[in-house]
Amino acid sequence: MLRHGLQVTRVFCQTVLHTVSARPLRSAILRLIPRTALLPWLSSRAVSVSEWPLLSSPPRDYSLPNPSWSTEMRRLYEYYDSLCEKEMEGGEKKPGGWGRLPSYNRTLKYAAGGKCLSKLLKEKARLFTRNTEEQGAAFEYVVFMNKSEKRCVCIFQAGHLLEGPPGNVHGGAIATIIDTSLGTLAGYLSGIVMTANLNINYCSPIPLGSVVLIDSVLDKVEGRKTFVSCQVTSSDGSKLHTEATGNAVAGLPIPRQSQHATLKKKMSNTHRHLKHTFHGRLNPSFAYFKVCFPC
Numbered sequence: 472m473l474r475h476g477l478q479v480t481r482v483f484c485q486t487v488l489h490t491v492s493a494r495p496l497r498s499a500i501l502r503l504i505p506r507t508a509l510l511p512w513l514s515s516r517a518v519s520v521s522e523w524p525l526l527s528s529p530p531r532d533y534s535l536p537n538p539s540w541s542t543e544m545r546r547l548y549e550y551y552d553s554l555c556e557k558e559m560e561g562g563e564k565k566p567g568g569w570g571r572l573p574s575y576n577r578t579l580k581y582a583a584g585g586k587c588l589s590k591l592l593k594e595k596a597r598l599f600t601r602n603t604e605e606q607g608a609a610f611e612y613v614v615f616m617n618k619s620e621k622r623c624v625c626i627f628q629a630g631h632l633l634e635g636p637p638g639n640v641h642g643g644a645i646a647t648i649i650d651t652s653l654g655t656l657a658g659y660l661s662g663i664v665m666t667a668n669l670n671i672n673y674c675s676p677i678p679l680g681s682v683v684l685i686d687s688v689l690d691k692v693e694g695r696k697t698f699v700s701c702q703v704t705s706s707d708g709s710k711l712h713t714e715a716t717g718n719a720v721a722g723l724p725i726p727r728q729s730q731h732a733t734l735k736k737k738m739s740n741t742h743r744h745l746k747h748t749f750h751g752r753l754n755p756s757f758a759y760f761k762v763c764f765p766c
């Protein structure tokens with residue numbers, strides 16, 4: 472009976488809150504509801520308040536296995552996952568040196584725990600490599616990072632929407648996944664970066680639907696520039712498909728004078744959100760990278 476009552480309350484609250492579109496009214500209602508009391512009823516999943524805000528379902532982590540993954544993709548995922556540092560019984564950490572990076576389609580929003588940072592972001596914007604919900608259709612990938620070796624491995628399965636030459640992957644799609652891997656490595660090591668330069672040699676075509684490995688390493692850091700390179704090989708490493716070098720520049724480009732004040736204000740709002748989300752435990756500007764660096 473009580474369970475039924477709670478369910479009705481949950482559905483009622485969800486309906487009201489989704490129907491109320493006026494923002495001030497919606498936030499007034501949200502303020503009136505005691506979070507800790509209602510959260511377990513309103514969310515079908517068990518999430519803690521500090522992990523995820525009221526009424527939002529946790530974002531999808533695209534780096535986790537899904538039914539479209541081939542046996543080879545799963546095998547490689549399980550291999551690298553077994554090398555990852557894991558919490559063991561008794562709180563001890565199993566050393567491994569590797570870590571899987573989560574991946575979201577709205578990175579800044581989700582990395583900040585769902586706080587709305589959409590002033591900085593376009594509401595409809597999505598990470599290019601994660602812009603379809605159809606599993607297996609385009610970019611299926613997961614990045615494993617080895618911080619001590621300054622290296623990352625991306626396991627990539629190319630879906631049917633990435634066709635270029637018949638039966639093979641489009642060169643632009645290959646460039647995209649290379650940019651993602653190199654950008655992720657450079658960003659992980661040097662903070663916020665923009666790719667300034669990318670050189671690619673396409674050595675042999677990648678068959679559509681196949682699984683390849685993108686092994687990226689740090690070459691050197693010179694001031695703001697982080698030089699990285701990678702090799703794209705078949706999943707058993709026997710065939711070289713592509714090789715690339717890149718240079719990523721750290722820090723945001725200096726905005727024009729007229730944009731400066733607005734950007735500064737937006738960034739300080741973002742920092743406030745991050746500070747609030749992480750309860751001031753971390754330097755908010757780096758919370759995004761240190762807590763859950765996405766790719």
Ligand SMILES: CCCCCCCC/C=C\CCCCCCCC(=O)SCCNC(=O)CCNC(=O)[C@H](O)C(C)(C)COP(=O)(O)OP(=O)(O)OC[C@H]1O[C@@H](n2cnc3c(N)ncnc32)[C@H](O)[C@@H]1OP(=O)(O)O
Pocket residue numbers: 578598650651652654655658663664665666667668694695696718720722723724725765766
């Ligand atoms: C708000 C950001 C938040 C990021 C959040 C990340 C989310 C993570 C989520 C998921 C991860 C997925 C990972 C994806 C990764 C994708 C990465 C991309 O695709 S980035 C898009 C394509 N790149 C551009 O659009 C850059 C356009 N260019 C620029 O903005 C500027 O030119 C920039 C920033 C690269 C440099 O501009 P300056 O004004 O800051 O600095 P100057 O003085 O021009 O250059 C600094 C140094 O770099 C060299 N440099 C500049 N451009 C170069 C070039 N093309 N080639 C070689 N060197 C270059 C210069 O010679 C200079 O070197 P010297 O310090 O003098 O030694």
